[in-house]
Amino acid sequence: MNIARWAKRKMRRNSLSGLGSKNSRPANQARAALQAPVTGVPEGTGDPLKWLQTQLATRTDVVVHSFDAGPGVRCTLVFLAGMVSKETVEKQVLIPLVGMDGVGSPEEFIKEILVYKRLPVVQQSVCSSLQEVLRGILAGEAVLFIAGEPRMLTIKAAQYEKRVVQEAPNEAVVRGPREAFIEDLQTNLTLVRRKLKTSALKIEMMSIGKLSQTDVAIVYVEGICDPKLVSEMKRRLSAIDLDIILGSSYLEELIEDNPYSPFPQLQYTERPDVISAAAVEGRVGLIVDGTPIALLAPVNVTMLMQASEDYYQRYISASWIRLIRYTFAFISLLLPSVYVAITTFHPDMIPENLLITVASSREVVPFPALVEAFIMELSFEALREATVRIPKAIGQSVSVIGALIIGTAAVQAGIVSAAMVIIVSMTGIASFIIPHFDLGLAFRFLRFPIMILAGMFGMFGIACGIIIIYLHLTELHSFGYPYMAPFAPLSTASLKDTVIRAPWWKMKLRPPFAKGNRTRQGANPRRWDTGNGGKE
Incomplete structure (x- = not known):
């Protein structure tokens, strides 16, 4: 038995030496997490687990499960029933941890999980702030407490009921994709990523709402979108002081330039293809968790008169x-x-x-x-x-x-x-x-x-x-x-996609608010056409 344990430790040391190379980013991140100081612990808290149980005392859906992960290592797993997959917790967390060999201290236990990857769960991290842990539990994460260790381990195991992807009820098309956003943020971001398979697509996350802590994704294409526009969007969003955000309409009213105007100054959509096309034009999209309606900025009056089907029909x-x-x-x-x-x-x-x-x-x-x-x-x-x-x-x-x-x-x-x-x-x-x-x-x-x-x-x-x-x-x-662009001020290059839609090979430039790469396509997108109707 001792020989077997020695062999396991030897294998783990070898794997650590491989992970510890300069090119091993996961191992470096894991060590940095282990060395991070504990912050956010209220004074006089004592046991972090007891403090958390006090904060969640009135909730009937809190699951607190204690178990032994090895000799002298007592663990407690906390999560909310209905927001975490019990099957995932059992198969990917409890079974690998119960009876773990070769662990003599909580520090070694955390190292086993982070460095040696003893848990098959994809996303796991060490957290040293009780406030972040509490927010993670309320957002659907499972948190692992280790007796004698002030740091906690957060595990992404969220799974809850959500609507399947369906056709857009308010933006239906005869030709074109039939998929629309739903109320789940990750699903919506996946729909956008499927449209734009490029590393230039950037998605930045923010949490807005003092009580709701609603996740908001800022979507744009780097190199096309004006960095000043992204900075201004972040500035306005970070300045929102509201208890709860239940939909994108809350944000629209709080970040638009003139809230007293009857005209909308942001465009809303429930279609991922509209968000993707707008991002390629240099605009910024806002996708809010809990709502199928996304926002786009900036916008002008001609964009609000365009339908997504305009680009799936022939230009005539x-x-x-x-x-x-x-x-x-x-x-x-x-x-x-x-x-x-x-x-x-x-x-x-x-x-x-x-x-x-x-x-x-x-x-x-x-x-x-x-x-x-x-x-x-x-x-x-x-x-x-x-x-x-x-x-x-x-x-x-x-x-x-x-x-x-x-x-x-x-x-x-x-x-x-x-x-x-x-x-x-x-x-x-x-x-x-x-x-x-x-x-x-x-x-x-x-x-x-x-x-x-x-x-x-x-x-x-x-x-x-x-x-x-x-x-x-x-x-x-x-x-x-x-708002009246490209008519006031006049931009003749942008008139090709206003009252009428020019052919694709004529719309060579992006809108004026796109910075950097304004060229939408090559000099001759119809390279097969040599000028004689395609005949050779």
Whole structure:
């Protein structure tokens, strides 16, 4: 028996001599961890295990398991049930440690685990701060306490229920990937890494929220993204002083340049391909643990009018769809106001036959056009909000049937005209064409003050409203970058991917906020084409 133990020790010394070479980074890191001083232990704590049990005394899901790992080495494993895989703990932690031979002190025990890799668990480290240990347990780690040793061993064994990767419910495409983010941060980062298989992809982690300690991943491509943009993102995130972060929308409201503007200054997405494409353009992505919605910065108004499917369609089809999208975006903002202005101040602009039809339909309506438009628009907004809150099984039927019944009854009762019902219906349909929900919401909100200006001053009021919105947009910035770029300031090189989408071989440069390598592709991406249609 003594010979066998001597042989095991000899083998471990040999392995240590191999690990101790200059090229052995894991061994050096392990020794540095063993030599690190103990910090973060509150005064008067006494036994760290007892202090931790006091902190977790009210939790019923705490598992505390004590066992002997060898002669004179008493260990205690602490973790939360439901957040740690019991099978992993049993097979990869308890079985290898129980009855470990050749261990005479806690110091040797830790060395056995870190240097000689006695545990098959991939991620394990020595921790000397009780606060970090407590946070690790609450995050799903298992912590090993050794009697007589102030340092603790943290083991990554988190496993909890999570949703499987599914199709994006709010950004569905006809062509393109069907996968979307879920509520698990590591899964989301894996989806992004699969898209960008390069060492230039950088992912930096931060914990935000004094109580929630929510993990936030900052994603960017080194060499393309402006380092000042990354530094500014870190500065704003580190300055957040909030108890809890439950979603990316919390961060959006806290780090945007102008929180009082109705226009969104960060882009959100639930698709990993959008995050990957934006990172290659020099933008920074924020992926928050616990939510499937990621954020992108900086952003301009043209990016919010783009859909991910634009880049999976041929450029002719994508450009045609974008033109329709921009046209109906203006319709959703201005159509009710134009109707109010024309019927109130400029009836001479309407053809005679159409004027007679509109006048006859409004003859029995007791309200002016402005009040009529407000009644219908508010009713439509209420119906749209009710559709969101009603259970899915009956939501669609309520929206369709409710609109038909309310519209027909209102016209028959003489409360509104048939022309106004048509105007409001077209406006509602146009607002759904805007791909970014928050931008569409801003248009829906601004529709009402423009209607008031139209009811008071006619077309002149509409022109004033448009000018005010334009001036606000030109003053708006997203992380210091102009919101109206590339129109104000004008950048002709970036106009190829705005109202229309140029072919891939024409979009050779990245957006202006990309620093360093701005060249997106070679001089001739279609090198096979020699100028005669590909024929040799």
